[in-house]
Amino acid sequence: KKNIAKNAKTLGKAWRDLNPALDESEDYDKFLPHYEKMLEATDTVNAPWHLIADDDPRSARLEVFTKIADAIEKAVQMPVEPASDKRTAATYxxxxxxxxxxxxxxxxxxxxxxxxxxxxxxxxxxxxxxxxxxxxxxxxxxxxxxxxxxxxxxxxxxxxxxxxxxxxxxxxxxxxxxxxxxxxxxxxxxxxxxxxxxxxxxxxxxxxxxxxxxxxxxxxxxxxxxxxxxxxxxxxxxxxxxxxxxxxxxxxxxxxxxxxxxxxxxxxxxxxxxxxxxxxxxxxxxxxxxxxxxxxxxxxxxxxxxxxxxxxxxxxxxxxxxxxxxxxxxxx
Missing domain, CATH: 3.40.50.300 (P-loop containing nucleotide triphosphate hydrolases)
Known part of the structure; x- marks a missing residue:
């Protein structure tokens, strides 16, 4: 709510909701459980979600960049060849x-x-x-x-x-x-x-x-x-x-x-x-x-x-x- 008020004050009449029908500001509590369900259902080893507190924007940006850098380094260091398939030709x-x-x-x-x-x-x-x-x-x-x-x-x-x-x-x-x-x-x-x-x-x-x-x-x-x-x-x-x-x-x-x-x-x-x-x-x-x-x-x-x-x-x-x-x- 503070951020929305800040945007309205800074941008004046230029500020408007692009899609009022999806405005979260009035229904925060309704949106929250759906986001939680999405995060839980789609968090995987290959594509993990990173939850970042955004109370301090500067700290949040730093954490975002750190996570991206970590992911790139991990990808670069991954072995080229996957684990060998244990099954034999007879299996197929x-x-x-x-x-x-x-x-x-x-x-x-x-x-x-x-x-x-x-x-x-x-x-x-x-x-x-x-x-x-x-x-x-x-x-x-x-x-x-x-x-x-x-x-x-x-x-x-x-x-x-x-x-x-x-x-x-x-x-x-x-x-x-x-x-x-x-x-x-x-x-x-x-x-x-x-x-x-x-x-x-x-x-x-x-x-x-x-x-x-x-x-x-x-x-x-x-x-x-x-x-x-x-x-x-x-x-x-x-x-x-x-x-x-x-x-x-x-x-x-x-x-x-x-x-x-x-x-x-x-x-x-x-x-x-x-x-x-x-x-x-x-x-x-x-x-x-x-x-x-x-x-x-x-x-x-x-x-x-x-x-x-x-x-x-x-x-x-x-x-x-x-x-x-x-x-x-x-x-x-």
Whole structure:
């Protein structure tokens, strides 16, 4: 109150509340418990609050500068490498247990594809009415069928209600920001669907394998990604993540088919062959990713992809189940 009176006297008519609706001077006791709750709930080892008495402004300023200097010195002295992960490669063993050879006839595929797509068309309308946003992410081996699965999914959707984001290497602008920034900017509006062809998981796969991220950067990314997805979920976003799994022989067959077909040669590049040579390194990274980032609010669905018909239907059915579950939760 003394400070407010001092400002009014010093500034005269120039003094005014920028937002009278949030004026604390008349409701100090009402604001106080909320600030206390905020401080208690968000005080962490990595981002601690410093409570500074401001009765003496000069002493308070000195303490502020001291805390900042201490924090900088602490950051500079921190070890570059994080503590090593005690878990072994065997802990991250998911893909070896997946049988990618799920069979489905063309006749079964056509029948169920029509059924699932009609169901999705109706569910998209219901999701829009309920104003539930959706994020669907696709990852998988090169030539695993991500594009085909996305095309069958979007064929059932109203184009006004979804957007497909093909993710490549970050551009000059995106490199200036945290790696998650470009995904935050693409979040869907309420009732809309954002589909990502490649995702934020590049941090713990290609950036890890190719050395674009330092070890301490990609190692901490697992928790960063889970935190990000948790925030999305708490905001009300429905999340589905797909890993399309094919075996090494099937990938080779598809690579050769693309190379032999003039209409598909654009799909195969020298980089695809180079990545294939690093199959074991990528498999280890994928296994760790699947184990460490599978959560109740953003679970991974591993899709057996040697048979494209089976893979596409599994994607559609998983999205249908997600939509129905979120609509039921909304009605509770």
């Amino acid at each position: 063993d998911v893909l070896s247990k997946i049988d990618a050879n799920k069979e489905l006839t063309k006749e079964e595929y056509k029948e169920k594809l029509d059924k699932y797509q009609k169901k999705l068309t109706q569910l998209q309308i219901e999701m829009f009415k309920a104003q539930i946003p959706v994020v669907i992410g696709f990852e998988g081996w090169d030539a695993a069928g991500k594009g085909g699965a996305i095309r069958r999914l979007t064929a059932a959707l109203d184009p006004l209600g979804f957007h497909v984001h093909p993710i490549a290497a970050p551009n000059v602008v995106e490199k200036q920001f945290h790696y998650q920034w470009r995904f935050w900017t693409k979040l869907p509006q309420p009732g809309n669907i954002a589909i990502f062809d490649r995702t934020w998981y590049g941090r713990v796969m290609v950036e890890r394998i190719e050395g674009f991220a330092k070890p301490q950067e990609w190692q901490r990314a697992y928790d960063e990604i889970k935190d990000m997805e948790a925030q999305w979920s708490e905001h009300g976003i429905a999340i589905a993540k797909f890993w399309l799994q094919i075996d090494k022989d099937e990938q080779l067959r598809r690579f050769n088919d693309r190379q032999a077909d003039p209409n598909k040669q654009w799909k195969i590049t020298d980089e695809d062959w180079r990545n294939r040579d690093k199959w074991d390194a990528y498999e280890a990274a994928v296994n760790e990713m699947l184990v460490r980032t599978d959560t109740s609010y953003a679970p991974w669905t591993v899709v057996e992809g040697n048979n494209k018909y089976y893979a596409r239907l599994k994607v559609l059915k998983t999205v249908i189940d997600l939509f129905e579950r979120k609509l039921a939760e909304k009605q509770q």
